[in-house]
Amino acid sequence: MSRTLWCAALTVIVALSAGCDASDPGPRTDGYQLPAGESWAEQRKLAESILAGYPATASPSQDLRGTAIESATVDPAGTTMVVTFTGVPDPAASPCGADYAAEAVESAEAVVVIILEQRHAYDEICTGLGMTRTATLHLSQPLADRAVLDLPQSPPITVSAAPSPS
Numbered sequence: 001m002s003r004t005l006w007c008a009a010l011t012v013i014v015a016l017s018a019g020c021d022a023s024d025p026g027p028r029t030d031g032y033q034l035p036a037g038e039s040w041a042e043q044r045k046l047a048e049s050i051l052a053g054y055p056a057t058a059s060p061s062q063d064l065r066g067t068a069i070e071s072a073t074v075d076p077a078g079t080t081m082v083v084t085f086t087g088v089p090d091p092a093a094s095p096c097g098a099d100y101a102a103e104a105v106e107s108a109e110a111v112v113v114i115i116l117e118q119r120h121a122y123d124e125i126c127t128g129l130g131m132t133r134t135a136t137l138h139l140s141q142p143l144a145d146r147a148v149l150d151l152p153q154s155p156p157i158t159v160s161a162a163p164s165p166s
Contacts, residue, residue, distance in 0.1 A: 040103075040116055046151055047105035047112035054110045054147070066151025067115035070132075072159045078142030081159070083113055087133035088126070092118050096126035102135035110147040111139065113157075 043066055071084045083102050090097030101116045115135060147156040 040114070043114045043116075043151060044103075044105060047114055050112050050149060050151070050153060051105060051107040051110055054107065054149070067117070068152050069113050069115070069148070069150040069157050072113070072148050072157050073162050074143050074159050075162050076164045078144060079139045080136060081111075081113070081139060081143065081148075082134055082136050082162075083115070083157075084132055084134050085115055086130040087115075087117070089129060089131045090120075092120045095120055096124050100133055100135045102137035104137050104139055106140055106146075108146070110149055110156075111143065112149045112151065113137065114151060 046066070067085050067087070069083045069085050072081055074081045081102075081104070085100075087100055088096060088098045092099040098117050098119045100118075103114045103116060105112045105114065143159065148159050149156055
């Protein structure tokens with residue numbers, strides 16, 4: 001393998017391994033504590049409580065934890081969904097940046113989408129600039145006629161179908 005190709009492969013491996021992991025990273029070692037409700041485990045519990053009461057709880061929550069989903073598109077099989085939301089412009093490798101991943105908490109009636117955010121640093125002072133970001137998630141079974149919700153419990157999100165491959 002040529003030196004150029006080897007360096008490019010190593011760069012890709014490092015970039016991928018530094019990305020967002022959908023598993024809970026566990027306790028932080030730098031002394032910073034996430035505000036209540038921002039850990040991935042707490043967001044999963046909130047999603048489970050939304051599903052437990054759905055559709056009775058299908059109204060906006062006073063608890064504004066979590067990221068609001070702006071739109072969603074599902075593939076023809078109904079098992080891969082791309083969601084759009086507002087996030088920070090830069091990746092987590094940059095100051096004030098963040099990487100994102102999406103996770104689905106599912107029931108027979110609905111799917112709650114959680115956006116997982118991995119920030120560059122949690123104690124940075126940054127501007128409030130946001131931009132459209134996307135994340136892809138996989139469902140354990142086809143979406144079919146299930147509602148798609150987010151943690152802030154806006155009305156169910158309208159899901160569009162991705163075009164079938166030609």
